[in-house]
Amino acid sequence: MMKIGxxxxxxxxxxxxxxxxxxxxxxxxxxxxxxxxxxxxxFATDYHLRALSVDDLLADNEVDIVLNLxxxxxxxxVALKTIAAGKHAYAEKPLAIKxxxxxxxxxxxxAASMRVACAxxxxxxxxxxxxxxxxxxGAIGRPIAATxxxxxxxxxxxxxxxxxxxxxxxxxxxxxxxYYLTALVNLLGSMRRVAALTARGVxxxxxGHEGVKGQAVPVEVQTHYSGSIEFASxxxxxVITSFDIWKxxxxxxEIHGTEGSLSVPDPNTFAGAxxxxxxxxxxxxxIEHTHRSDVQxxxxxxxxxRCIEEGKEARASGALAYHVLDAMLAFETSxxxxxxxxxxxxxxxxxxxxxNI
Ligand SMILES: NC(=O)c1ccc[n+]([C@@H]2O[C@H](COP(=O)([O-])OP(=O)(O)OC[C@H]3O[C@@H](n4cnc5c(N)ncnc54)[C@H](O)[C@@H]3O)[C@@H](O)[C@H]2O)c1
Numbered sequence: 001m002m003k004i005g006x007x008x009x010x011x012x013x014x015x016x017x018x019x020x021x022x023x024x025x026x027x028x029x030x031x032x033x034x035x036x037x038x039x040x041x042x043f044a045t046d047y048h049l050r051a052l053s054v055d056d057l058l059a060d061n062e063v064d065i066v067l068n069l070x071x072x073x074x075x076x077x078v079a080l081k082t083i084a085a086g087k088h089a090y091a092e093k094p095l096a097i098k099x100x101x102x103x104x105x106x107x108x109x110x111a112a113s114m115r116v117a118c119a120x121x122x123x124x125x126x127x128x129x130x131x132x133x134x135x136x137x138g139a140i141g142r143p144i145a146a147t148x149x150x151x152x153x154x155x156x157x158x159x160x161x162x163x164x165x166x167x168x169x170x171x172x173x174x175x176x177x178x179y180y181l182t183a184l185v186n187l188l189g190s191m192r193r194v195a196a197l198t199a200r201g202v203x204x205x206x207x208g209h210e211g212v213k214g215q216a217v218p219v220e221v222q223t224h225y226s227g228s229i230e231f232a233s234x235x236x237x238x239v240i241t242s243f244d245i246w247k248x249x250x251x252x253x254e255i256h257g258t259e260g261s262l263s264v265p266d267p268n269t270f271a272g273a274x275x276x277x278x279x280x281x282x283x284x285x286x287i288e289h290t291h292r293s294d295v296q297x298x299x300x301x302x303x304x305x306r307c308i309e310e311g312k313e314a315r316a317s318g319a320l321a322y323h324v325l326d327a328m329l330a331f332e333t334s335x336x337x338x339x340x341x342x343x344x345x346x347x348x349x350x351x352x353x354x355x356n357i
Pocket of ligand 1: 009010033054069071072078092
């Protein structure tokens with residue numbers, strides 16, 4: 001049983017409490033903290049936790065793993081403080097907003113013999129694991145091509161604090177790219193090169209949530225990313241992430257191989273239909289899930305806790321999150337320079353999750 005201290009008790013925090021409650025023999029959230037102390041206190045009351053200051057939580061003897069649910073710009077600082085405090089670090093995505101900070105986190109964890117793992121953990125859900133099983137069992141032959149489309153008009157109509165989505169560390173790639181690129185690495189292995197173009201489409205944005213309704217949302221980041229990723233296997237993915245699109249008819253993720261095609265569910269969910277097309281049937285067939293379909297946010301943290309006990313690397317590893325960050329940042333660098341960007345060479349495809357989790 002690993003004890004968890006949560007830093008950042010905002011919008012996504014309740015989803016973690018629900019997801020972790022499914023695995024109460026593995027992990028237990030014992031304390032929480034937030035820059036906004038009243039928010040932490042209210043959260044602690046709702047979930048019967050101890051509310052602490054950030055520094056007190058980091059120093060707390062009961063806490064084994066710090067669950068960092070702060071906004072992206074704070075992820076690196078909180079992760080480095082966590083490691084310095086002698087605790088394991090699990091963060092919401094992205095790992096950091098700069099590649100150098102991502103590397104610093106991995107190096108600090110290695111030096112301190114602490115573990116780092118990072119969302120997204122959706123690839124550990126029934127959808128991602130069933131698709132992985134099909135690819136490994138040869139159902140589509142050798143994967144040649146993939147498509148990944150995350151097209152939306154942005155989160156400002158509904159999010160209570162939409163501003164960070166359009167500041168450094170935000171935008172559709174750093175915000176949503178982790179789901180799509182992590183899902184692709186789970187299915188296709190490590191990435192090798194990125195070639196991309198980016199744009200800032202819609203710049204007049206207005207918040208819609210009650211507390212901030214009518215406030216202008218300044219846009220300081222690119223809001224449309226279009227590019228290609230070449231994997232070490234030779235497979236090529238076509239990827240678009242955008243906050244500039246009202247409506248579309250494109251599938252979220254498809255993988256196409258020498259023997260068939262695979263339709264993969266929304267990588268921002270844990271379950272969803274996995275469909276297989278093979279020439280012999282000449283139709284899309286829904287495939288029964290290989291794994292339980294009720295897991296939610298936090299399964300990556302549960303897996304990390306188990307892997308620490310077993311002396312293994314977590315599946316949602318810091319190295320995987322760094323590789324994904326490297327690729328996401330390469331979209332922008334590629335666009336700015338008009339060049340194809342070669343990524344740091346890494347072998348980070350996580351092993352499949354056992355079926356009896
Ligand atoms: N909202 C979602 O639907 C959603 C879904 C999946 C992942 N995420 C990710 O979860 C993270 C948090 O998003 P959110 O929507 O909950 O944001 P939020 O703004 O609602 O909550 C973030 C909380 O972190 C606190 N905080 C910020 N910096 C801090 C610091 N340095 N130390 C301590 N507390 C700090 C804020 O006061 C706030 O309460 C982001 O990385 C986001 O990408 C959000």
